[in-house]
Amino acid sequence: MRNQSIVILSSDDWGWKTSKYQLSIRFARDNRVLFVSSIGFRAPTVSRADFSRIWFKLNRFLEGPREVERNIWVLTPIVIPFGRNRLVAALNRRILAWQIDAASRRLRIERPHLFVFSPNWYPFVANLDRTALVYYCVDEHSGFSGVDAQKFLLWDEALTVNSDHVICSAKSLFNKKKLLNERTHYLPHGVNWAHFAEYAGGGQGEAVLDKLTGPRLLFFGHLSYDWVDTSLLHYLAEKEPEWNIILVGRNSLNADEFSKRANVILIGEREYDDLPAICRYADIGIIPFVDSTLTRACNPLKLYEYLAAGLPVVSTDIPEVRQYTDLVQIGGKHEDFLYACERALLIDRTDFSPRASAFVKQHDWNDRVKSIYSMISA
Numbered sequence: 433m434r435n436q437s438i439v440i441l442s443s444d445d446w447g448w449k450t451s452k453y454q455l456s457i458r459f460a461r462d463n464r465v466l467f468v469s470s471i472g473f474r475a476p477t478v479s480r481a482d483f484s485r486i487w488f489k490l491n492r493f494l495e496g497p498r499e500v501e502r503n504i505w506v507l508t509p510i511v512i513p514f515g516r517n518r519l520v521a522a523l524n525r526r527i528l529a530w531q532i533d534a535a536s537r538r539l540r541i542e543r544p545h546l547f548v549f550s551p552n553w554y555p556f557v558a559n560l561d562r563t564a565l566v567y568y569c570v571d572e573h574s575g576f577s578g579v580d581a582q583k584f585l586l587w588d589e590a591l592t593v594n595s596d597h598v599i600c601s602a603k604s605l606f607n608k609k610k611l612l613n614e615r616t617h618y619l620p621h622g623v624n625w626a627h628f629a630e631y632a633g634g635g636q637g638e639a640v641l642d643k644l645t646g647p648r649l650l651f652f653g654h655l656s657y658d659w660v661d662t663s664l665l666h667y668l669a670e671k672e673p674e675w676n677i678i679l680v681g682r683n684s685l686n687a688d689e690f691s692k693r694a695n696v697i698l699i700g701e702r703e704y705d706d707l708p709a710i711c712r713y714a715d716i717g718i719i720p721f722v723d724s725t726l727t728r729a730c731n732p733l734k735l736y737e738y739l740a741a742g743l744p745v746v747s748t749d750i751p752e753v754r755q756y757t758d759l760v761q762i763g764g765k766h767e768d769f770l771y772a773c774e775r776a777l778l779i780d781r782t783d784f785s786p787r788a789s790a791f792v793k794q795h796d797w798n799d800r801v802k803s804i805y806s807m808i809s810a
Contacts, residue, residue: 433462433463433805433808433809434462434463434547435755436463436464436563436699437464437466437536437541437542437544438459438464438466438544438545439465439466439532439536439541439544439545439546439547439562440452440456440463440466440468440549441468441546441547441548441550441553441556441557442467442468442469442470442496442550443550443570443571443596444469444470445469445470445508446467446500449704450466450733451549451568451570451622451733452549453544454503454569454622454797455800457501457504457805458797458801459778460501460502460503461503462786464539464541465503465504465505466506466507466532466535466536466539466541466544466799467495467504467507468498468499468506468507468532468535469506469508469509470510471509471511471528471551471552471553471556472511479551482553487515491806492764497538497539499534501571506518506614507535508699509531509532510531511528512524512525512528513723521555521791523587524556525556526556527709527787528556529556529559532556532560533606533793538671542769543561543562543563544563545562545564545808546560546562546564546565546566547566547568548565548566548567548568548591549568549569549802550566550573551573551587551590551591551694552583552584553591554587554588554590554591554594555587555772557591558590564596564597564808565594565596565597566595566596566599566798567591567592567599569592569598569601569609570600570601570621570730571589571726571729571730572605572726572728572730573588574588574725575658575724575725575726575729576658577657588624588713591644591767592609592612592613592616593613595613595615596615596616596634596808597617597807597808598610598613598615598616598617599617599619600617600618601619601620601621601729601730601752602620602729602730602751603618603752604728604729604759606618615659616794617752617807618627619758619803619804620691620731620752620795620805621731621732621733621736621793621795621800622796622797622798623739623740623792623795623796623797624737624740624796624798625740625792625795625796626705626796627743628711628737628789629789629793630741630743631708631709631712631741638699638710640697640698640699640712641678641697641710641713642713644676644697644713645674646673646674646675646676646695647672647674647675647715647716647777648678648713648715648716649668649675649676649714649715649718649735649746650681650711650714650717650718650738651668651677651681651717652680652681652702652709652710653732653733654682654684655681655683655684655685656682656684657684657700658722658724659722659726660685660721661720661722661748662685663723664720664748664766664769664791665677665690665693665696666690666768667678667766667770668766668770668773669693669695669696669772672770672773673695675695675773676695677693677695677697677718678697678699678713678714679698679699680699680700680701680702680710681700681702683698683700683701695809705738708741711737711738711741712741712743715743715744716743716744716745716746716776717744717745718735718745718746718747719734719735719745719746719747720747720755721745721750722748723748723749723764727748727750728750728751730750731752731802732747732750733752735747735752735756735793736795739756739788739789740788740789740792740793740800741789742777742781742786742788742789743788744762744776744777745759745760745761746763746769746773746776747762747763749761749762749763749764759771759787759788759791761775761776782787
């Protein structure tokens with residue numbers, strides 16, 4: 433697909449190196465891309481964090497569409513918060529339609545391919561002029577805490593039925609949506625293979641990790657109770673006090689969650705460019721997810737990134753991970769996860785790392801984009 437206009441209606445904000453970002457930068461090699469940041473999943477609270485996010489978004493909105501990379505413009509939209517009644521919802525539809533239309537006219541985007549990444553966009557896209565509507569479904573959004581689950585389920589069904597194509601990153605999502613739309617496709621997440629596999633010493637080192645002795649278990653991603661089984665991490669830290677559990681990423685957990693665990697090391701958010709360097713400190717990569725509606729429908733991006741970096745992987749029992757049992761140790765219960773980590777720590781990396789990295793190379797994002805173009809042009 434070349435010389436087309438693409439509008440990404442995202443489920444998160446620009447800058448996070450999720451699937452939306454990875455696809456956008458590749459779409460932009462041959463097309464014009466307008467990336468519209470998330471409008472949020474839930475009504476904001478009166479917390480400092482939520483007010484800070486509102487203030488940040490307002491400032492970004494006032495900047496208008498900004499070119500962040502060649503052929504990629506980012507629009508940070510605003511809607512009226514603290515309102516769920518029909519009048520506010522109708523007004524928000526008008527406000528969003530105006531913002532997207534104004535940005536499209538400014539950037540000379542006409543009849544774009546719309547890629548929608550979360551069902552709460554449905555009320556705003558139903559009447560937008562477009563060449564095609566693609567629902568790119570990467571999560572069971574009704575499973576997030578704090579959302580109106582029933583509304584999300586209704587939006588999800590409507591978006592699935594009315595899309596020209598539905599692309600699902602997990603088999604469980606694909607199996608449900610193909611019953612509603614025959615143009616549903618299964619496409620697991622990809623990986624920026626070269627970034628993790630061909631690490632050349634760039635990025636920032638971590639002085640605190642240099643000083644660690646004993647096995648190093650690494651997790652990077654959003655530290656949230658929606659995703660991370662903190663009871664499992666407490667169990668590992670208590671049972672194996674010589675293990676170092678390294679947690680990297682945006683932290684939405686309680687501030688004192690691991691304050692009494694000296695061997696749980698939180699180093700905060702790091703730049704995407706720094707992750708390969710951090711992987712070099714680790715003995716294994718872990719995916720300690722809770723068992724929930726949300727995680728049972730996820731395809732962990734970090735799985736492919738760990739493997740590309742040559743790390744043995746241990747995961748809780750996630751359906752999408754089961755297909756890689758020749759490369760991944762799976763432990764459902766706490767004690768099983770611990771035993772899986774013990775097995776992973778015994779793996780001969782001289783044989784495993786090249787094999788794992790070579791295997792996951794076939795999941796490179798560049799190949800995923802080629803598959804997407806084939807799907808939506810069929």
